[in-house]
Amino acid sequence: MNEIITTKDVHLYYGKKEALKGITLDFPQGGIHALIGPSGCGKSTYLRCLNRMNDMIENVKITGDIRLDGNDIYSPQTDTVTLRKRVGMVFQQPNPFPFSIYENIVYGLRIAGIKDKEVLDERVETSLKQAAIWDEVKDDLKKSAMALSGGQQQRICIARVLAVRPEVILLDEPTSALDPVSSSLIEEMLLKLKEEYTCIIVTHNMQQASRISDTTSFFLNGELIETGLTKKIFVTPDNKKTDDYLSGRFG
């Protein structure tokens, strides 16, 4: 299989504290890849390494090798702007800008210098359709995105990422702040998106991981305990700790 992201021996330190203790993990192109584990195990931190969002935090040191399509994303030549256009991110809390729905979706395009109204309109429609929210908002694209419900806002945020046409989408617990109906809408949407995009999703919800993901990686205390096909991990895990966590003995 074609690997789109490869990471080798990734260590991350917050000051003196080692939050990631040598993660080696590859993601094949396409599909949904779940990162699971208890709170504070480093799965979100690891996810944020993949589009260099940890750069924003002071006192963070990252070592190891992270490659997108074979290119080292932490090399001095790498432009974070280009990287983040290729590797989009959806956050735990829906975070639309306080603009209209339309302006939210075209934000990534406008900053990339796209001005052509036809292109913008077309991208807005496709992205909102991909994010399964077109029918709900198509008549009031000028309305503020802040007026939508949490679940709708999160789908707007996903559409906003899709509009930039990234190759990889990182999702940091995208449904943990949402109600079950909105969550299942987003899950269905991800299942459609995985044909075209590589989705890497951090989730607390083990049912969610088992329902939608193709591969699952289990993190514990900053280490990668086990990774493999989701079916295999959930049914016959190799590691005792994985088994304990999945059967609810801790976490």
Added chain:
Amino acid sequence: MDPIRDKILKRSKESNQDVIGKILSYAAIILILAVVVSIFAFVFAKGIATFTENHASLKDFLTGTDWNPNVKGEDGKPLVGALPMIVGSFAVTLLAALFATPFAIGTALYMTELSSSKGRAFMQSVVELLVGIPSVVYGFIGLTVVVPFVRSHFGGSGYGILSGAFVLFVMVLPTITSMTVDSLKAVPKHYKSASLALGATEWQTIWRVILRAALPGIMTAVVFGMARAFGEALAVQMVIGNASLLPTSLTNPASTLTSVLTMGIGNTVMGTVANNALWSLALVLLLMSLFFNILVRMISRKGRM
């Protein structure tokens, strides 16, 4: 009687404290309200005396350019044309806000987005220091530095609206800066993350998201700065030249409502036309600050939508 019933029906110490607390805070509110209302009533009553007792016309007051309340004009009415002062006040205020706003936003952005925590603390104390300098000191510096500077670079005597605006620029800078800092800080962090994660540069993020989200707050800051500039008396009076003429250029001596008030209030006798006319100017000042207040409310209400 049943002791338990007795205990329940009796007011506890805590609920008595509650009542006392309420009485104290209501008393404070009533006192302050009374002070505000009486100031308004007093200034209002005094301010309209020019028109009711001395029979000056309101139209002359607002549009006339002759300010000489002790003298009667050809129509037998006192010369109380306040237009030069009104124009002067607005001119220095608007110019000062125009000069100060870009610098204030720049400084505030540095403090909230760009600087290290050390730089932020340093700028914070610089801004606080500017607030603490008494206005007479600003006026004195204006007199010895700004006036000669304006004279040699812009011509004229150096006294005038431009010098006033330069001095006020420094005086309103801390007000606008610190309020802009507050409104930038109130922009949720996750807007920034979302923007950067979409491939925006830091500058694009500041320009398109952070400043835009903070805009109502920044506008409020500017209005507060203008209110401060409009009401400032001493420093302006020292550099503006104090000529009650309709200003024809920025470098000619002019006057503001406040400068005429501070110059005149000691030289007039209570109850005379000259004194009443000054009260009318004070009334204009009061109404303007009321207007600035309402403007701020309107902006913040709009921003909340």
